[in-house]
Amino acid sequence: MPDKFPESSEFHTLRIIPPAGLHYSTDLLRKMCDIWEKHGSGLIALHGQSGDIMLQGCSSENVQKAFDELNEIGFDLGGAGPALRTSMNCVGHARCEQSCYDEVRTHRTVINGFLDEMHRPALPYKFKFKFSGCPNDCVNAIHRADFAVIGTWRDDIQVDQQEVQNYVAKVGRKYMIDVVITHCPTRALSLNDDDTLEIDNKSCVRCMHCINVMTKALSPGKDRGAMVLIGGKRSLKVGDFLGSVIVPFMKLETDEDFEKLKDFCETVIDFFAENALEHERIGETIDRIGLANFLEGIGVEVDPNMVNHPRTSSYARMDDWDQEVEKWRARKAEAASASEAAE
């Protein structure tokens, strides 16, 4: 083959990590182009589906030279093979009012904390993180990431009733009802006679729809943070998985919060490294061993937010039922006394 197609006998790709959130100055882009002109084919994909800058078409001899020069101006090598992969975060805090946590800091804290797993591949298979600032999930974390961090909030949606009235005046009551009120998946919205909005926040699942439609009148609550969903992947080999809820909510504000997230990521990566079969994604591991065993392995307590509904099959051994009930009660009591102390 190399004799027939000498031009493509060596045509390697360099996966390079872009600045978090894909922000560039023209100066940085031009420097990158100059290096690639000198050492590579000139073809660049901005960006690959995992989030890399893909520099396509390099001879074996030039790979190191290209990397060294890119590395000197601040770029580092991305992930390939059975390793931690390059990640992505949405535009988030940089230009979006719906963002619920600092995506750049979270992305950099997590990925830069585990570069060894990226640059020296030793995991059973690939492991992808993705960071979306709200449930609109603009970087497709729930499908595309083994470990999805998606922003959400715990308190009430913020409402500017004057702006709600302005909106209804502009679009009309019928449109407001057809497009906002009845599209609420949990019937948590009601339009008052004076065209203000009533929200049953306890029933709200934070889907974002009403906030997406009425960007000026509504915004996520103030008690913001993120949730973690684990196990998303495409078909190979047992079928498609969406990530499922593992941590329903965590704050991401203080240094301590970030340290906690990093520790949790380490626990999950270690569990994956030790327990996954070769070429098995973590979603498949969870599917194979059951979520309850996975939770025990990573030290996370069960939560009804993790399931669509409780089991329907009676084929399970439950002789430690009473002990499990005791654990639940103890956790509830602990949470109650903690919130009392906080008050």
Add this chain to the structure above:
Amino acid sequence: MSEATQPRRPIESGVMDPFPYMHPLLKKNYGQWKWHDRLRPGVLHHVAHGGDEVWTVRAGTQRQMDLHTIRKLCDIADQHAEGHMRFTTRSNAEFMVSTEAQVGPLVEKLQDEGFPVGGTGASVSMISHTQGWLHCDIPGTDASGVVKSLMDELHKEFIQEKMPNRVRITTSCCQINCGGQGDIAINVQYTKPPKINHDLVGNVCERPAVIARCPVAAIRPAMVNGKPSLEVDEKKCVCCGACYPPCPPMQINGPESTKLAVWVGGKHSNARSKPTFHKLVVAGLPNNPPRWPEVTEVVTTILYAYKKNARHWERMGEWIERIGWPRFFELTELPFTKHHIDDWRGARKTLNTSTHVYF
């Protein structure tokens, strides 16, 4: 070893800090945005709590770019957008400006240079796609070629916001589906078991790894013509192509047998309904470069049935969920076959176990 011959030590800097490259207004108002609206398709306007405003112009790129194109984008950013730009996950370029007066000239310049302005709101945004023939070692079809053919047709829906809601299209050049889930996904569907070159398997492939890769355990070790090789139980084989990447002598591609399939109703967002996977609508389309006209025809048929019939803010999958699959196949005049019925793990969950039917 002398210092001169020491290899350079890489700086393991990881993910780059974006703040030195970010537009100054985005940096200043990081985490402080209040609301946004859209002035026209392709133009976003964000307002911060402190009163700062920023305008963003979004333009389509071909993702797969050459130096000339990237430098041209840089020239536009230098002349019209304060020297900064960013990219979206769907490979659209975004230019930020600090006054509304800059928007018009920027839009005009982008359009003059051939970059369509749009991709916001209820438009058909840029197709997210894979590497294809350009640079994947296992593609069944091209990626950028299919995208170019489709976007030539759908360009008008990129530059306006006239769909019921946003439309996310993806293409994938093999069944691994790197393009991901979409409102409409165009993916390779192999139709024949791999053709094995037994002379090469023993030397090229790590046989146990290949056997382990098969999702239906159809591959087993075999001696063929005195050489260690592999054989495939063709009745079991689901033609997924998973054995081909670790074992290229198991050729899954064929000029006639590699087909394209169109899937609909995938959605990442949690808005209204929960995220969903796309579902099969049409398979057996010919892999017909350079323009794949049969694919474009099916995609536009589905897209315009959606445009005509869906309610405002309904995504493709939500629209079908409301009207039901019988009506979907009726409106699109596409056939429903036994191949639409899932038989993989969890297939029973996809059956209609109720008396709810549509007539």
